[in-house]
Amino acid sequence: MRFHSPSIQYFHAVRRTGSIRAAARVLNVASSAVSRQILKLEQEVGSPLFERNARGLTLTTVGEMLARHVMNVLQDLDRFRSDVASLSGAWSGTVSIACIESLTESVLPDLIASHRGRARRVSFTTEVKGSSDVLESLSRGEADIGIAMALRHPPDLRQVALKRFRLGAVVAREHPLARRKTVTLEQCLAFPVINALPELSIYHLLQPLIAQLSETPEPAIQANSIDLMRELAARGVGVAFQTQLGIGRLSRDSQLVFLPLDNAGSPVWSDLGIYVRAERTLPAYTESFLQELVRELGERERRENAAYPQTQ
Amino acid sequence: MRFHSPSIQYFHAVRRTGSIRAAARVLNVASSAVSRQILKLEQEVGSPLFERNARGLTLTTVGEMLARHVMNVLQDLDRFRSDVASLSGAWSGTVSIACIESLTESVLPDLIASHRGRARRVSFTTEVKGSSDVLESLSRGEADIGIAMALRHPPDLRQVALKRFRLGAVVAREHPLARRKTVTLEQCLAFPVINALPELSIYHLLQPLIAQLSETPEPAIQANSIDLMRELAARGVGVAFQTQLGIGRLSRDSQLVFLPLDNAGSPVWSDLGIYVRAERTLPAYTESFLQELVRELGERERRENAAYPQTQ
DNA sequence: ATAGCCGTTGCCGAAACGGCAGCAACATGT
DNA sequence: ACATGTTGCTGCCGTTTCGGCAACGGCTAT
Numbered sequence: 218m219r220f221h222s223p224s225i226q227y228f229h230a231v232r233r234t235g236s237i238r239a240a241a242r243v244l245n246v247a248s249s250a251v252s253r254q255i256l257k258l259e260q261e262v263g264s265p266l267f268e269r270n271a272r273g274l275t276l277t278t279v280g281e282m283l284a285r286h287v288m289n290v291l292q293d294l295d296r297f298r299s300d301v302a303s304l305s306g307a308w309s310g311t312v313s314i315a316c317i318e319s320l321t322e323s324v325l326p327d328l329i330a331s332h333r334g335r336a337r338r339v340s341f342t343t344e345v346k347g348s349s350d351v352l353e354s355l356s357r358g359e360a361d362i363g364i365a366m367a368l369r370h371p372p373d374l375r376q377v378a379l380k381r382f383r384l385g386a387v388v389a390r391e392h393p394l395a396r397r398k399t400v401t402l403e404q405c406l407a408f409p410v411i412n413a414l415p416e417l418s419i420y421h422l423l424q425p426l427i428a429q430l431s432e433t434p435e436p437a438i439q440a441n442s443i444d445l446m447r448e449l450a451a452r453g454v455g456v457a458f459q460t461q462l463g464i465g466r467l468s469r470d471s472q473l474v475f476l477p478l479d480n481a482g483s484p485v486w487s488d489l490g491i492y493v494r495a496e497r498t499l500p501a502y503t504e505s506f507l508q509e510l511v512r513e514l515g516e517r518e519r520r521e522n523a524a525y526p527q528t529q
Numbered sequence: 530m531r532f533h534s535p536s537i538q539y540f541h542a543v544r545r546t547g548s549i550r551a552a553a554r555v556l557n558v559a560s561s562a563v564s565r566q567i568l569k570l571e572q573e574v575g576s577p578l579f580e581r582n583a584r585g586l587t588l589t590t591v592g593e594m595l596a597r598h599v600m601n602v603l604q605d606l607d608r609f610r611s612d613v614a615s616l617s618g619a620w621s622g623t624v625s626i627a628c629i630e631s632l633t634e635s636v637l638p639d640l641i642a643s644h645r646g647r648a649r650r651v652s653f654t655t656e657v658k659g660s661s662d663v664l665e666s667l668s669r670g671e672a673d674i675g676i677a678m679a680l681r682h683p684p685d686l687r688q689v690a691l692k693r694f695r696l697g698a699v700v701a702r703e704h705p706l707a708r709r710k711t712v713t714l715e716q717c718l719a720f721p722v723i724n725a726l727p728e729l730s731i732y733h734l735l736q737p738l739i740a741q742l743s744e745t746p747e748p749a750i751q752a753n754s755i756d757l758m759r760e761l762a763a764r765g766v767g768v769a770f771q772t773q774l775g776i777g778r779l780s781r782d783s784q785l786v787f788l789p790l791d792n793a794g795s796p797v798w799s800d801l802g803i804y805v806r807a808e809r810t811l812p813a814y815t816e817s818f819l820q821e822l823v824r825e826l827g828e829r830e831r832r833e834n835a836a837y838p839q840t841q
Numbered sequence: 842a843t844a845g846c847c848g849t850t851g852c853c854g855a856a857a858c859g860g861c862a863g864c865a866a867c868a869t870g871t
Numbered sequence: 872a873c874a875t876g877t878t879g880c881t882g883c884c885g886t887t888t889c890g891g892c893a894a895c896g897g898c899t900a901t
Contacts, residue, residue, distance in 0.1 A: 218574060220534050220537065220569075220570055220574075221537070222534050223858080223859095224532045225532065225533070236879090237878080237879060237880090238877075238878070238879080246860085247859060247860050248878095248879080248880090249859075249860070249879095250858070250859045252880060252881090253858080253859085253880090254858090255879095256880085257857095258532055261531065262613065263530070269878085270878090271868065271878070272867085272868070273877095273878075273879095274878095279613055279616065283609065286605055286606065286608075286609040289602075289605045289810075290601075290602050293598055293601045293602065296598070297594055297595065297597070297598040300594045301574065301575075301576070301591055301594060304590065496605075496810050498601075535889080548847075549847080549848060550846075550848080558890070559890060559891050559892075560847090560849090561848090561849075561892080561893095562889070562891075564848060565849090566889090581847090581848070583846095583847070584846085584847075584899080585847075586847095842901105843900105843901085844901085845900085845901100846899085846900105847896105847897080847898070847899095848895105848896095848898105849894105849896090849897105851892105851894090851895105852891105852892090853890105853892095854889105854890095854891090855889080855890080855891100856887105856888085857887085857888070858886080858887070858888080859884105859885095859886080860885090861882105861883090861884090862882095863881085863882090864880080864881075865878105865879095865880090866877105866878080866879090866880105867876105867877085867878075867879105868875100868876085868877080869874100869875080869876080870874085870875080870876100871872100871873085871874080
């Protein structure tokens with residue numbers, strides 16, 4: 218089932234590894250073979266594809282164009298393979314997901330477990346990273362489905378869905394704020410606060426609002442792990458901020474309380490986007506999981522908005 | 530610049546020609562070479578790609594899947610080529626258009642002439658056919674852009690735009706109806722009528738409406754050429770029906786009059802769709818022309834609706 | 842039956858591919 | 872400054888693959 222020129226495969230490997238010898242190791246061939254294929258490719262295109270640095274290869278502009286084409290070819294080949302396989306009833310393949318941390322607590326594990334219950338032959342690879350890294354992984358073809366904060370996305374990605382969740386304060390049930398239904402930022406800042414570091418998107422959501430306030434918040438804890446922040450909040454250390462997506466279980470055990478944030482009377486939204494490479498048709502098994510993901514996030518969005526109704 | 534396996538190219542040629550020997554003639558190679566590549570391909574996929582009939586080859590289900598993949602690959606290769614070429618300033622390529630007859634009178638020639646005035650190196654191939662044939666040409670990868678009546682389109686096509694134009698009666702300026710502003714179907718059927726044959730979409734637009742009427746229309750002329758129907762109307766032979774798109778010039782010379790059709794108080798719409806293959810990114814020069822086409826049709830739709838305002 | 846077209850198959854020369862070993866260029870560590 | 876490791880590249884050569892030629896059997900139309 219390998220009916221594409223070695224040049225294509227070799228080029229792809231070199232692009233990923235950034236080195237001819239490394240690519241040769243991955244491909245189980247001699248480095249000279251790889252080198253020659255790249256040279257031949259450059260001759261046929263009529264322009265160098267890589268810049269030869271002392272410590273490896275970097276794509277030129279033309280190289281990036283070819284990389285895009287090769288990625289389209291190989292990803293579509295995957296889809297073709299899965300189409301043929303599904304014809305003989307075998308639904309197998311790997312779904313590769315890149316997502317931000319908010320999903321790891323309940324959404325993703327629930328979905329994957331449920332999906333694997335029905336389709337045993339489909340395996341998963343998930344990688345948790347920052348929003349911009351998620352998008353980059355998708356662009357580089359290292360992931361099939363990406364879930365990230367809905368910022369501006371590059372044109373080679375397609376936003377499959379956009380779901381908004383309320384940002385809220387998370388406190389232990391013994392916290393003085395815990396009895397309220399909603400809180401304002403000012404009310405939270407009267408207490409010790411667990412701040413997100415700039416690598417987390419929560420930081421970029423809250424910072425502008427905090428900057429608008431006259432008060433300077435009292436010294437607080439800063440962290441770059443949503444998990445850690447949640448656990449700190451559960452121990453009564455302070456007030457953390459995140460969407461309700463991440464506190465499903467702890468909230469059930471009644472250790473944590475989620476209080477939707479009110480900013481001048483209107484909610485603070487955290488927009489979650491689901492992304493896919495635009496120039497690509499997904500394999501059937503990936504498309505199937507994607508649909509479930511969109512449906513599930515839509516369901517959570519609906520439930521949450523029903524639980525905390527508001528204007529706007 | 531041919532860095533894809535010969536298998537791919539050969540398979541594509543065989544699919545298009547429907548025969549190995551014919552493909553070999555097109556490819557300027559021996560038929561044995563083509564035969565062997567196909568056999569190798571089938572062995573690698575693990576399933577026959579063609580059914581060997583006495584008079585040539587037909588795709589199997591798996592073969593159609595591979596054809597889809599190969600088409601994606603080759604079309605994306607075209608795009609890559611044009612991307613590289615545009616990097617060195619040379620904007621050249623061929624835009625292949627399949628469209629229905631309504632466009633040939635003014636829209637398409639105007640657009641192509643104007644576009645070539647600005648981009649000399651871009652050439653055009655246009656093929657006029659029925660709506661369903663237009664869509665099929667697109668699906669088979671024989672055209673880049675398709676313009677057809679907006680019926681249900683297959684899922685492998687993407688509807689880039691949908692423009693609606695009023696269907697109207699076309700009569701010579703000496704015709705008794707020519708002084709009216711609008712006409713009803715009943716009023717038209719009182720005169721000799723130039724009917725469209727079922728191969729034209731106008732037939733399918735008008736037939737249901739005519740069937741609703743109690744009167745049986747008087748014997749009339751039937752034709753399958755919009756051009757012919759228009760010329761007949763200009764000679765006072767009868768009342769023809771079409772959108773205003775097709776009578777730009779004659780209307781300017783004041784030989785023909787366009788009378789928007791009223792059916793029980795509401796207009797009769799003719800929906801025009803612009804289509805491209807969904808699993809494809811167009812080359813820059815094709816995309817550019819597509820944008821102009823959409824803009825121009827939108828402009829005509831707007832102008833027409835301004836000239837003949839109505840409710841709904 | 843005959844002629845014509847179809848796809849397939851041996852056979853063989855030509856072209857492409859890959860492995861091995863060695864080269865110069867550069868970075869790193871002592 | 873020197874040694875070491877890594878990088879990409881290049882002859883050389885055996886292996887694999889590819890393509891052209893001719894021939895074969897199967898089929899259709901005349």
